[in-house]
Amino acid sequence: MSVKIKDLAKQLNLSVATISKALKDSYEISPETKQKVLELAKKLNYTPNPYASSLRKRSSKTIAVVLPEVADSFFSIAINGIESVAYDKGYHVLIYLTHESFEREEAILKEFQSGRVDGILISVSGETINSDHIKEVIAAGMPLVFFDRVCEDVETAKIITDDFESSYNATCHLIKAGCKKITYLSTSSALSINNKRMEGYIQALADNELKKTSENIVSCTSDSIGNYKIIYDLLKKKNRPDGLIASVEKLTTPVYLVCDHLDLSIPGDVKVISFTNLQAALILTPTLTTVTQPAFEMGKTAATVLFKSLEKRNYHLNKEITVIPSVLTIRDSAT
């Protein structure tokens, strides 16, 4: 089959030990033999068996990225950031999708006890209330860093964006633009990001002396048809809101659709701000005011932090939280 160290050894009348050391440029090997080995290796197209070396070295040079889904453009972009630094570091990246299922997330995390990966990058599912499965894998000595969707009760590195502030600012912007009744369209209530954003929204209402009733916060699901209906019902009420904060990207489409179907003008009747990374925000009518997360940057620094802990033996992933600010881009939908 493929050529192995033993084959090289035989052809050069050297031992496998010597070949192995020569290939890693060990000081124990003379320059001449090193060159001979390298030459033959290239000639025979030798590629080391990663499983053999991972087994012996007890390190796999691969990390796991576990995500809810790649539907959201945030995660798509984040993957690019992660992969770019992984490739530079010579690491391989395994991808796992939880599909927002807690059981699946548990099963995936448990598999990591096997040593398949050296470290984990994770953005938790919307169902993840309990974090025992994560604590467990960390306790087993596995470096893990959260990005975007974190578990607040787990002490490890986290790369997040300023959810509270950006939501606060977005809400303030709506208020300054004249909104009196702003509704927050929420997603999974288990999600850290959702709660932070919600708190920012609430704080902004409070700071501007706007009353907040329970009706001000509307829970959406992951079912797109259901979301359409929820938003439709919301905007059909006589005392409908005059401002909307769509806390996740997937809520943008139903909001615009419903406004169109109900003949509501954006921003005339309702002003809209959405958390999204969609480039299409530029070409919507009206153009969409967005809070865009630094997806690429977040993926990149999450990976960077993880690799730092992988490379330094005694470097510990403490509770260091890296906050990379989102940017609020004001466009026509909220003016």
Next chain:
Amino acid sequence: MSVKIKDLAKQLNLSVATISKALKDSYEISPETKQKVLELAKKLNYTPNPYASSLRKRSSKTIAVVLPEVADSFFSIAINGIESVAYDKGYHVLIYLTHESFEREEAILKEFQSGRVDGILISVSGETINSDHIKEVIAAGMPLVFFDRVCEDVETAKIITDDFESSYNATCHLIKAGCKKITYLSTSSALSINNKRMEGYIQALADNELKKTSENIVSCTSDSIGNYKIIYDLLKKKNRPDGLIASVEKLTTPVYLVCDHLDLSIPGDVKVISFTNLQAALILTPTLTTVTQPAFEMGKTAATVLFKSLEKRNYHLNKEITVIPSVLTIRDSAT
């Protein structure tokens, strides 16, 4: 560190061989010992070392997915399809991005000679003219299936969409809607999908007795600012086209932007059809007529075909080409 077979063996006074067999439910082991082993394994939270077993079994239970990028929503969705079947089959998926670079694609493919993966799913980069690196890995016995962006001169399974027909139909639709001067906005000329789409477009012109000049086909790049400029110049000309086919998703935004900036009405002045999977097509103004590829399905069947060849020893990935039709959704931008 983690618990190994040897530990189980010691505790139960059995040999490692027996444990190993018991764990895989071998007929050689009595039901009683099997149960004892299973119980202890669960109790001690035993997870087999994948590298040891991959080394011994010479199979890794992992596949590689190599993509140009995850920016395009097509690939995002395709990944979901791939992962869903991989997970069901108990396979792991490694992801590699070429960033549209041929050298990087070569380097990645070469790495696969090592046996790190059992099979490969690939959508080639826009720079890939030569396919030797792919033929090489196939010749080494590695199952490989193309999806979406294929190399036509490589004989293996391919999962594609009906690029020619869908482009033909899209073009005919523009013609029936009254367009006389339709421009095809092309992407990498090395790409199979681009060429098929271009041919479909050309054929449609021919069948409808529309003349095709070289100006009818405009090459775009991967630089978004550059693309804006190209399209801007195109639509500013006095004899500008009255119909546009955007052959890839990323061209949608600049087209809409330019029309807005030049005060051109869609579909009044220019009618537009775009190849895209963006859900936002629904909420653009005007709503966008799209050719949407069955991204999830394509990823899913690509993976399914690959797994079939992995599971059946003598099943060969021949030149079987699976075509999954795109769907042309007519909306306001082209009526």
Next chain:
DNA sequence: ACATTTTTCGAAAACGGTTTCGTAAAAAAA
């Protein structure tokens, strides 16, 4: 009762590298 088959298990050799440790020869120091 003995011969034969079946059941159930263990010893040991893989898989393909890495790493420790020992050692002969060459070079340097004495």
Next chain:
DNA sequence: TTTTTTTACGAAACCGTTTTCGAAAAATGT
């Protein structure tokens, strides 16, 4: 010249499983 050090390499153990093969014990047949 002798002693010490350095250089350059090899033997063998090891990583944790899987798998082949042999063999005792139990079951079955005659």
